[in-house]
Amino acid sequence: MTKIWQIIKHEYLRHVLEKKFLISLLSLPIMVVVMFGVAIIVILFSIDDTPVGYIDQPGILTQAYEREQDSFFNPKIDFLSYEDKAQAQTALESEEIQAYYIIPENYSSTLLVELYYLDEPDSDVQSQFDQYMRQNLDTLQGLDPQVINRLENGTQITIADLDGEREMGQDQWYLVFTPFVLGLMFFFVVMTSGGYLSQAVVEEKENRTMEIVITSVSPNQLMTGKIIGNIALGLTQLLAWLLFGWIGIKVAGRVWPVVQDFSLSTEYILIALLAMVPAFLMVAALMAAIGATMTETSESQQISGLFSITMMIPYYLASPIMMNPSGAIATALTFFPFTAPITIMLRMALTVMPQWQLILAIGIIWLFAIFAIWFAGRAFRMGMLRYGKKLSLKEIFRKEIRA
Amino acid sequence: MSIINVLNISKQFGEVQAVDNLSFDVRPGEIFGLLGPNGAGKTTSIRMILDIFEPDSGEISVLNGPMTEEKKNHIGYLPEERGLYQDIPLERCLTFLASLKGMEPKDIHSQMTDYLKRFELYEYRGKKVKELSKGMQQKAQLISTLIHDPEIVIIDEPFTSLDPVNTEMVKDMLEMKRDEGKAIIMSTHQMNQVEELCDRILLIDHGKRVLYGTLGEIQNQFSSKDIMVTPLTELPDAIDGVREIKKLNGRFRLILAEDAAPNQILKNLINQGVELTEFEIAVPPLNEIFIQVVQKKGGADND
Numbered sequence: 001m002t003k004i005w006q007i008i009k010h011e012y013l014r015h016v017l018e019k020k021f022l023i024s025l026l027s028l029p030i031m032v033v034v035m036f037g038v039a040i041i042v043i044l045f046s047i048d049d050t051p052v053g054y055i056d057q058p059g060i061l062t063q064a065y066e067r068e069q070d071s072f073f074n075p076k077i078d079f080l081s082y083e084d085k086a087q088a089q090t091a092l093e094s095e096e097i098q099a100y101y102i103i104p105e106n107y108s109s110t111l112l113v114e115l116y117y118l119d120e121p122d123s124d125v126q127s128q129f130d131q132y133m134r135q136n137l138d139t140l141q142g143l144d145p146q147v148i149n150r151l152e153n154g155t156q157i158t159i160a161d162l163d164g165e166r167e168m169g170q171d172q173w174y175l176v177f178t179p180f181v182l183g184l185m186f187f188f189v190v191m192t193s194g195g196y197l198s199q200a201v202v203e204e205k206e207n208r209t210m211e212i213v214i215t216s217v218s219p220n221q222l223m224t225g226k227i228i229g230n231i232a233l234g235l236t237q238l239l240a241w242l243l244f245g246w247i248g249i250k251v252a253g254r255v256w257p258v259v260q261d262f263s264l265s266t267e268y269i270l271i272a273l274l275a276m277v278p279a280f281l282m283v284a285a286l287m288a289a290i291g292a293t294m295t296e297t298s299e300s301q302q303i304s305g306l307f308s309i310t311m312m313i314p315y316y317l318a319s320p321i322m323m324n325p326s327g328a329i330a331t332a333l334t335f336f337p338f339t340a341p342i343t344i345m346l347r348m349a350l351t352v353m354p355q356w357q358l359i360l361a362i363g364i365i366w367l368f369a370i371f372a373i374w375f376a377g378r379a380f381r382m383g384m385l386r387y388g389k390k391l392s393l394k395e396i397f398r399k400e401i402r403a
Numbered sequence: 404m405s406i407i408n409v410l411n412i413s414k415q416f417g418e419v420q421a422v423d424n425l426s427f428d429v430r431p432g433e434i435f436g437l438l439g440p441n442g443a444g445k446t447t448s449i450r451m452i453l454d455i456f457e458p459d460s461g462e463i464s465v466l467n468g469p470m471t472e473e474k475k476n477h478i479g480y481l482p483e484e485r486g487l488y489q490d491i492p493l494e495r496c497l498t499f500l501a502s503l504k505g506m507e508p509k510d511i512h513s514q515m516t517d518y519l520k521r522f523e524l525y526e527y528r529g530k531k532v533k534e535l536s537k538g539m540q541q542k543a544q545l546i547s548t549l550i551h552d553p554e555i556v557i558i559d560e561p562f563t564s565l566d567p568v569n570t571e572m573v574k575d576m577l578e579m580k581r582d583e584g585k586a587i588i589m590s591t592h593q594m595n596q597v598e599e600l601c602d603r604i605l606l607i608d609h610g611k612r613v614l615y616g617t618l619g620e621i622q623n624q625f626s627s628k629d630i631m632v633t634p635l636t637e638l639p640d641a642i643d644g645v646r647e648i649k650k651l652n653g654r655f656r657l658i659l660a661e662d663a664a665p666n667q668i669l670k671n672l673i674n675q676g677v678e679l680t681e682f683e684i685a686v687p688p689l690n691e692i693f694i695q696v697v698q699k700k701g702g703a704d705n706d
Contacts, residue, residue: 006502014491208486212547215453215480216503218472 003217007225012232015196024192025237029244051078052125053088053100058107065132077128092118101129176322179345182272183314185241186341190280191308193234194287198300200226201291201380219381227284227373234280268348274362275341278369282337283307285369289376292383307338314342325350334361337368406431406555406586407452412461413610414447421447422458423610429586431554434577436601436618437590440697444610445590446483449557452588453480466554476505479553483560483590485544489533493524496532497547504551511550518546522572537564545573549580556580556587562596574600594690604689606696613696622686625695630657630665632672633681643671656685 015021054061067076080097082088088100099117107113113133115126137148204210213222287304294300314321314333321330325347333343334353340361347353405428414422422444429435439445450456452463454470466474488496494515501511519525522542527535535543541564548556561577562570577600581587591597597604597618604621606614614621632638633654642648644663649656657668665684672679687695 003503003505006499010499014488018490206486207489208482208484209488211455211482211484212480212486212500213503214455215478216475216500221472 004221004225008229011200011226011229015233025240028241048098049075049077050098051080053080053082053091053097055082055088055102057103057105060103061136063136074124077125079132176349179349183342183345186276187311189234189238190283192237193230194283195304196233197226197230197284198287198291198304199297201288202294202297202300223288223377223380227288231284272345275344275365278365279341282369282372285372285376289379292380310338313339321346322350335364337365340365404430408464410462412451412458414458421610425612427605427615429588431586432581432584433602434581434587434589434600436597436604437588438604439607443607477554479548479556481544481548481558481561487532487543490531492529493532493543494528500547501550506551514550518550541565554585556585559590562593594693598689608697625687625692628659629685630668631683631685632657632679635678635680639675644668
């Protein structure tokens with residue numbers, strides 16, 4: 001046991017202490033920060049909080065404009081009242097205002113306003129004026145209070161499943177967004193630690209350390225230590241990213257309050273873990289097997305590329321899955337262990353998965369994980385001392401080897 | 404008595420019979436030379452002793468019984484295909500390999516410091532392994548072979564990449580280990596080192612045992628009845644009982660007739676008034692024995 005621990009420690013530290021690891025750890029958050037930074041700068045440049053004028057012929061706007069929530073990207077617009085069109089036009093041309101509205105005398109029958117501008121004001125300006133109008137609706141004669149209420153608050157659609165266990169409101173868009181992000185994180189972590197793992201094994205063969213190591217520990221101890229060490233490495237990366245993500249949500253929450261409501265149900269997290277952990281083990285074991293059968297690092301990288309393409313399939317097929325989360329494509333991908341974790345997470349966010357599918361799919365992943373570990377053990381024992389000669393699949397299955 | 408006992412082991416890889424019914428034993432307190440041409444089955448035999456391969460047939464006993472994980476802690480192995488972790492500092496590399504031999508951290512530290520100083524690598528302990536010269540890496544690998552004070556040391560070509568000074572140091576260390584009662588199996592092609600160091604040897608070819616015994620026994624087995632002499636005075640053209648005289652760098656090789664005995668020749672030389680500074684029954688160098696035996700068997704095949 002101590003020897004396995006030594007191997008875990010060795011595998012973990014030799015990567016964690018390397019610059020390469022730190023770079024890959026920081027690259028994702030830095031990329032996200034840069035992308036958001038650019039987006040924010042673009043938005044900031046496009047914000048125009050010049051006041052907007054209006055000519056209120058029927059005299060509806062009696063109450064002053066109040067903004068419920070002031071946000072950084074949508075600052076409150078001041079609305080200035082003008083006597084007539086000529087005055088407003090002069091103000092517009094001298095750039096005192098960016099646009100002006102005319103509420104005509106017959107507004108209560110037409111419900112139409114006119115907007116004049118040189119450059120079209122952005123949608124936020126228009127929605128703020130809309131809000132201003134709504135706040136003054138009760139001064140309109142003859143409107144049903146219920147209608148006013150509807151107009152003020154808009155619609156809220158909430159979809160619930162039949163037994164009422166789950167609901168989804170239209171402002172819970174992040175429920176769709178979450179599986180994408182979680183899936184991507186999962187993918188990156190699996191590929192990085194898998195990559196490190198196959199690299200570690202091939203390197204040990206390339207630099208011939210393997211022979212000394214296996215005369216000190218058993219092949220199983222070596223493989224177990226390596227897999228756990230590299231999974232720990234992947235988890236370190238995942239935790240670091242989650243931490244960055246959490247900080248990101250806290251920061252973003254100040255700007256977009258809706259993000260602050262972000263949460264995931266325990267059930268969702270539990271099922272995600274049940275599917276991800278064995279998938280992680282499966283890929284890790286297969287990567288170890290690849291490392292043991294291949295003779296050069298570049299070759300093992302090519303093969304691991306195949307894994308990543310396969311795991312990304314749910315992303316390529318994201319639109320058919322989202323359109324029909326219980327359809328044939330989505331169901332098929334649920335039962336294929338490489339695509340299952342991400343597909344399950346997507347489907348769970350969009351629909352209610354039949355329980356038998358969930359159990360079967362997770363069962364399949366576990367089964368494959370166990371098979372992959374067994375397979376890796378064989379490949380490992382046979383391939384570890386082959387230098388410059390690849391091990392074929394046929395050999396791994398056929399040859400009688402030492403347990 | 405023996406620490407390793409190999410009994411009738413065979414191993415086949417595909418069509419190739421790598422080791423063929425081989426038996427030998429290794430005893431504590433000896434340096435045992437495992438010799439043979441390239442591809443003779445030396446490395447395969449070593450790997451079977453180390454339990455990397457299982458023999459197709461036959462039995463191997465190491466430290467009184469079959470190999471176990473625990474016994475691996477009492478074996479030091481310097482493989483032919485050498486390598487250390489290249490990208491980590493020397494000290495960390497040696498510490499890790501020693502910890503895999505079940506050593507306690509504090510023992511690792513004191514032993515490693517001791518060995519690093521002895522091998523003049525102490526100043527380089529913080530350097531990455533790949534920054535060290537080939538000879539230094541070789542010494543570092545020897546440290547990882549010996550650091551846990553193994554009962555059995557198996558070394559394959561220990562002297563490659565070493566300069567004469569370091570070669571002497573390694574030889575001294577091996578002799579010291581032998582005197583401490585360790586069993587050392589050394590595989591090498593440098594026959595002069597075998598002659599200097601080995602107590603017993605095993606020569607294998609095509610996986611089969613060709614020669615086996617103490618160095619003296621084997622050399623006796625191959626000694627012809629030739630006599631080496633260095634005379635102070637001229638040698639007569641003909642000596643009774645001598646078929647042919649060959650001159651070699653001031654020395655002479657006397658090839659005896661069928662029924663002649665060395666004692667008789669000495670007597671004849673003295674009777675003929677020859678003054679001698681050397682009279683020696685020629686012992687064939689191991690190198691010659693090796694070539695003679697291997698060529699007789701039909702030549703070596705390559706790896």
